[in-house]
Amino acid sequence: MPERRLVVDKERITYEGLFSVKEVMDIILSWLSDKGYLPIDKHHKESIKPEGKFIEFESWPYKKVTDYAKNIIVIRLIGSELKDVAIDVDGKKKKLNQGKLQIVFDAYLETDYEARWETKPVFYVIRLMFEKYVYTPFLSGFERNLKNDVTHLKSQIKGYLNLFQYYKKS
Amino acid sequence: MPDKFRDMPVTFVKHRGLFSYSSLINGLRNWFRDYDYEFHEPKHQWKVPAEGVEVEIKMKANRKVNEYVKYHIEIFLRTYDMKDVEVVKDGQKMKMQDGKVLVEIGGKLELDWQNRFGGNKFLQGLQDFLHQFIIKQDIGDHWEDDLLYKLMDLSRFIRATLGQEAV
Numbered sequence: 001m002p003e004r005r006l007v008v009d010k011e012r013i014t015y016e017g018l019f020s021v022k023e024v025m026d027i028i029l030s031w032l033s034d035k036g037y038l039p040i041d042k043h044h045k046e047s048i049k050p051e052g053k054f055i056e057f058e059s060w061p062y063k064k065v066t067d068y069a070k071n072i073i074v075i076r077l078i079g080s081e082l083k084d085v086a087i088d089v090d091g092k093k094k095k096l097n098q099g100k101l102q103i104v105f106d107a108y109l110e111t112d113y114e115a116r117w118e119t120k121p122v123f124y125v126i127r128l129m130f131e132k133y134v135y136t137p138f139l140s141g142f143e144r145n146l147k148n149d150v151t152h153l154k155s156q157i158k159g160y161l162n163l164f165q166y167y168k169k170s
Numbered sequence: 171m172p173d174k175f176r177d178m179p180v181t182f183v184k185h186r187g188l189f190s191y192s193s194l195i196n197g198l199r200n201w202f203r204d205y206d207y208e209f210h211e212p213k214h215q216w217k218v219p220a221e222g223v224e225v226e227i228k229m230k231a232n233r234k235v236n237e238y239v240k241y242h243i244e245i246f247l248r249t250y251d252m253k254d255v256e257v258v259k260d261g262q263k264m265k266m267q268d269g270k271v272l273v274e275i276g277g278k279l280e281l282d283w284q285n286r287f288g289g290n291k292f293l294q295g296l297q298d299f300l301h302q303f304i305i306k307q308d309i310g311d312h313w314e315d316d317l318l319y320k321l322m323d324l325s326r327f328i329r330a331t332l333g334q335e336a337v
Contacts, residue, residue, distance in 0.1 A: 021335045021336050022335060022336065022337065025336050025337075038315060038318065039322065040179050040318070041181045041322060041325055042179070042181065042182070043181065043182035043183070043184065044181075044182070044183045044184065044325070044329055044334065044336060045182075045183075045184040045185075046184070046185050046186065046187070046332075046334045046335060046336065047184075047185070047186030047187060047270075048186060048187035048188075053335065055334075055335055055336050057336050060179075077336070079335075079336075082335070097335070
């Protein structure tokens with residue numbers, strides 16, 4: 001069983017107003033592709049309720065940093081009370097959503113993901129000693145990079161959502 | 171003992187609202203045909219309780235990538251409380267369905283589907299060496315990722331067919 005360290009714990013983006021769910025998803029997917037993360041979708045859920053559309057999306061993209069360590073980011077996107085609206089952008093009608101959006105980020109650093117150092121108890125002890133006394137600076141570096149990745153993704157999404165304060169519904 | 175099958179993560183797609191059942195089923199069948207998968211439905215169950223139609227469909231598809239690797243995709247589709255409704259879309263009347271849909275998409279990578287390394291311990295050991303050191307990159311970074319992207323593509327196709335917003 002690989003070891004997982006929690007690096008980012010429940011960092012959220014909460015937004016209410018105009019946005020496009022599809023464009024938010026596109027931003028996340030293109031960011032993952034640019035950074036070399038493999039997107040693993042866990043579930044997509046959409047339902048129509050009297051107050052509006054409800055969307056829930058969970059993804060666990062990962063990136064193998066080395067043959068020993070792997071970055072995992074958990075992204076949960078929850079859209080609620082969503083209604084379709086049309087706005088005028090440069091004289092053209094653009095279809096957007098009006099409602100609430102919450103995106104929750106968790107990130108883990110997984111070590112020994114191939115489970116090579118768990119086949120025997122003595123290997124497990126060697127691995128513990130190695131991680132504690134030899135490999136600590138490298139693991140700290142991986143954790144720092146992972147935190148920076150999550151911060152960068154959050155800033156990309158926040159930047160996109162901030163654009164809509166200048167839009168008006170038609 | 172070398173592993174013959176590598177499981178891929180399972181994706182769930184849940185939808186509640188309007189959708190077209192025939193477009194979904196026919197779309198899935200055409201998707202498999204377009205991508206050269208051998209496709210069959212081992213289970214197709216249709217129940218009509220009072221609340222609405224319940225359908226359970228299991229689809230299995232496989233594709234021989236080369237003489238050593240085979241992709242397997244499994245879909246489990248279930249509908250709940252499905253009722254026929256008539257909808258006016260773009261000025262035209264269309265027959266659609268209203269209800270809940272759950273689609274489970276899974277897959278696995280089969281190595282040595284011709285069982286060339288079966289039989290004795292020496293050949294198994296040789297296969298283990300092959301998987302660990304010779305074709306490790308091909309398995310982990312090429313074939314597994316390729317199958318994963320195909321499963322994502324299929325998931326996106328199902329969500330688009332169901333008319334979901336987050337495609």
